[in-house]
Amino acid sequence: MDLQQLRYVVAVAETRNFTRAAERCLVVQSSLSHRIANLERELGVKLFARSSRRVELTSAGEAFLVGARECLTAADRAVADAAAATGVVRGTLAVGVIVTTAAVDVPEVLQRYRARHPDVRVLLRAGGSDELAAAVRRGDLDIAFLGLPEGARPPGVETLALDRDEHVLVVPTGHRLAGAARVTLLDIADETFVDFVAGTPARAQSDQAFAAAGLARDVAYEAGVAELITRLVARDLGVALLPSAFVRPLAAGDPELALVPVADGPRRVEYLAWGRFNPSPATRAMLDVLGVRGADPED
Incomplete structure (x- = not known):
């Protein structure tokens, strides 16, 4: 088993299609299918149920997918940490944004971030404050811009009040x-x-x-x-x-x-929220761009 096989499994699970998964992974479909078949033989279980029209995860595939994603996340973090040790920030930054964000100009912030860290891939996700805060807690998002009623605060994450309105x-x-x-x-x-x-x-x-x-x-x-x-x-x-x-x-x-x-x-308060446990180099770099590096998270 290797990381590339794990990436193939995740791609097929997310696209529900071997052809689209191969296109995402920049390989020919026959190679991707062969590697997944080898993995299934090694594991002794079927990860996918296949037909001429449908591809679905089996129960074993559902269980395997959780660990596969965790392994890939850990591997990507290891690469990012190694690069950060040499002064280069790489990896992925997942950012959540509510549709009524006004405390910061998000495109302008991303422009400054890219100028400093062009090797970081930024993923944007729009949504409600509750779902974005939950995604930060789960580790699905690195940071999020939230808006909450005055007196409310998202639990389980670090926060910085950006503005009151x-x-x-x-x-x-x-x-x-x-x-x-x-x-x-x-x-x-x-x-x-x-x-x-x-x-x-x-x-x-x-x-x-x-x-x-x-x-x-x-x-x-x-x-x-x-x-x-x-x-x-x-x-x-x-x-x-x-x-x-x-x-x-x-x-x-x-x-x-x-x-x-x-x-x-x-009245509402706009917050910047990020994960409490060991923020990635890309996340720390964004906090620096936002001017909150070293700030008291309870401010």
Whole structure:
């Protein structure tokens, strides 16, 4: 058994197709199939159930895949650590980003990172704060940019507060409150709302604010993307509460939207999160680019 065989197994497991796996691994299909068949003979079990149309992991293959991924991760880390000892940062950096990130300009940060460490491959993943924090805890992501309700903190990871922000009310320009200097949650409780999907941290920020005020509201539309929320608002389908730092640049170029401050509205904190145990050289390099090297993780 060798690492290349493990890479072939992972590629087939992820693509569910020997041809696509071979293309990913830059080998001919016959070579990949032959190496996997040799591995199965060595192990004495079938890793894949094959037919003319389908490829699926067997129960033995599912069990083997876990260890195979762990071995490949350890091997990649060994290579990265060896390179870092000579002053060269290599390997992979997996970054999670919420769609409403505003505390940092992520593309600009990645541009600076690449200028310093061109040998690092960066993988980006968008998602909700809860799923991204869980991915950091599992080691599937190296760092993540999160947004959580004020007072909440992602458990099991190192965090640094990047910014604190208030939500604003987003309404169509023809709305009765479009020109208001400021509103309260009571003023808008009877409105129809567009918001993020229930159960997500992005949604919890508004839900908790209304609950704390003893108010109920009607959320008629749920969306996973902030830009879709603003488009629904522009069509006069409802109003929304969104982080001001994120939505102000969007509204500035959109004559169909108006923003109104909310006196007792939701507040959120944007965090940088990374794994507690032995960050990789690529992760430490990103922390350095972000200016948090040596920072107290509880700040």
